[in-house]
Amino acid sequence: MRDRKLSSNMEDYLEAIAALKKENDVVRVRDISQSIGVKSSSVNAALKTLSGKGYVDHERYGYVKLTPDGEEVAGNIQSKHDALLKFLSTVLGINKGIASEDACKMEHAISSQTFSKLAKFMQFVEGDLNGKKPEWLKGFNYYIKTGKRPKCKMRELATEKKEP
Amino acid sequence: MRDRKLSSNMEDYLEAIAALKKENDVVRVRDISQSIGVKSSSVNAALKTLSGKGYVDHERYGYVKLTPDGEEVAGNIQSKHDALLKFLSTVLGINKGIASEDACKMEHAISSQTFSKLAKFMQFVEGDLNGKKPEWLKGFNYYIKTGKRPKCKMRELATEKKEP
DNA sequence: TTTAATTTTTAGACTAATCTAACAAATTCT
């Protein structure tokens, strides 16, 4: 059985191809080259690797397509990226630029298990009624700004008893 | 001016050297080799790179030492690792094994800015009186377990008004 | 102090990912 494991770089190619297909419906070598910022000869080499592993279909001078497996991988990575980005900006308050950069690197480092917990965490954080921040998150924002823990309610709740 | 930028791999070497020095007071090529899991010829090559960049002192057949800059970098990475590990296990509830693996990879991907916010977040989470989990975190644990949002207090607090 | 064992270093090969530069195919424009 061929080795299907992917490096971060190869994952980036899949991700880029998926993103391009959403915009353009058809993906050429040049698009990928521009999107990732490498020469098209590098894209070519990457495509050879990726089609060898069964993640893309590509015939000489033709368009580039993801196989179902390729789409799955690309989707997973994109989901990781999204969850990380949301966490970094919503919870930690990192600005979009840096949050994005960090998410791009971290998306390759995070396990599926961590991803799924993180995604649930973000549901928990965001899913609260009316799209408002939960109170504890406001508390954290306050802590960041002032270095001081919020007084009052949160404080008391923090030292309470059991589960609902 | 020489290039002082480090790859993830080189950062790992610095981290390992720092950790070994804490245990043994003196660090040899072989220790590093075992700790990282590469052959000593690889360690040798890495040390050449690292001393070229000014992060380690190493003379033929001698012990390996970090320069002050090397210690600083190692310390930074270790701090990132610690913050990530704490977050993954305390907040997301990932088991130590996977949390550790993930932290080892993420520590190279996270910016200083994200690190410092994450560290503050963990202070905020952990620093609450008596080392008890804050109520919202229990709420999240409950959500993870049951898929249901906790009723009662948290719910109400989530839809409240302003800052403390 | 010689010998043996361990450790370190060197030399050379390999893989992944990139680049440049030359060449080939496809497209576009008169």
Add this chain to the structure above:
DNA sequence: AGAATTTGTTAGATTAGTCTAAAAATTAAA
């Protein structure tokens, strides 16, 4: 259709990090 331009491919070089295997230095043992 034929020329010009764009796009894609190939070949060969480069860099980082690893490996194996052999040689050199150090340390330990007899």
